[in-house]
Amino acid sequence: MQSTRIGAAQAQGLKSILLWLGCICALAAATPEYRLQVVHVYPHDRTAFTQGLEYHDGLLYEGTGREGFSRLRVERLETGKIIREVAIEEKLFGEGISVLGRRVYQLTWLGGKGFVYDAATFLRLREFSYPGQGWGLTNDGHALYMSDGTAEIRVWDPATLKELRRITVRDGDRAIEMLNELEWVRGEIWANVWHTDRIVRISPADGRVLGWINAGGLLKAGEVTDPEAVLNGIAYDARHNRLFVTGKLWPKIFEVRAIPRR
Numbered sequence: 001m002q003s004t005r006i007g008a009a010q011a012q013g014l015k016s017i018l019l020w021l022g023c024i025c026a027l028a029a030a031t032p033e034y035r036l037q038v039v040h041v042y043p044h045d046r047t048a049f050t051q052g053l054e055y056h057d058g059l060l061y062e063g064t065g066r067e068g069f070s071r072l073r074v075e076r077l078e079t080g081k082i083i084r085e086v087a088i089e090e091k092l093f094g095e096g097i098s099v100l101g102r103r104v105y106q107l108t109w110l111g112g113k114g115f116v117y118d119a120a121t122f123l124r125l126r127e128f129s130y131p132g133q134g135w136g137l138t139n140d141g142h143a144l145y146m147s148d149g150t151a152e153i154r155v156w157d158p159a160t161l162k163e164l165r166r167i168t169v170r171d172g173d174r175a176i177e178m179l180n181e182l183e184w185v186r187g188e189i190w191a192n193v194w195h196t197d198r199i200v201r202i203s204p205a206d207g208r209v210l211g212w213i214n215a216g217g218l219l220k221a222g223e224v225t226d227p228e229a230v231l232n233g234i235a236y237d238a239r240h241n242r243l244f245v246t247g248k249l250w251p252k253i254f255e256v257r258a259i260p261r262r
Helices: 002-029
Strands: 033-043 050-056 059-064 071-075 082-087 094-100 103-108 113-118 124-129 137-139 144-147 152-156 163-168 179-185 188-193 198-202 209-214 231-237 242-247 252-260
Touching (some): 059 094, 071 094, 144 179
Parallel strands (some): 050 094, 137 179
Antiparallel strands (some): 059 071, 137 144, 152 163
16 A cells, blocks of 8 residues: 555656646747837828838838729838829739838739839839739848738749748647738848737748747827728848838837746
């Protein structure tokens, strides 16, 4: 009986240790969470249905959506003054944009059609097509990365605009869908998740989720009323390590820092 009691006690102790180790492993495996700290606030055109945002050579490039209102524009961040803009066909819904070299690339939502412009003049250089929907667009200096509303990100050759490969975005075993506007930030892809206040940090190598950013509470109650005026727009100034976020129909652009949540 004594050996039985000792065996039971040892088994219970081992069970407790395993449970403790399991909790530690679960904590270690949990995806990091961040919040945003506002550094500065800039004006933003509250009529702009922001679909793409990128900071390049001291200027802010923006692509807007909705049929009849879709634009590609470049503006001064500090004042919101539009320097140059061009409209696309009224039947098309503009989506993500990205500036790579001397070219600006722009997607459309359901049209299956994209455009390439000269960055200095916005002269349209070519059109291209792709299957499915167009949502977000960014680049790493070499390749283009495109989202389509699913958990997949397509990688394109910017010269041929042919697909090279795809990345499936997963947090553990869970596929993360509704990836919208994209931005390349310090070797990662950051993506808005449509109709949420969440930004997901993604490994471009394998699609693994590296972290989640809670961007809620940037606007005060009543500053936007349209139910589609959701967070959508991430831009990164690599030279000065500055991060900017905004939303569709938002009156403000926020310079922010991502800080680990405690």
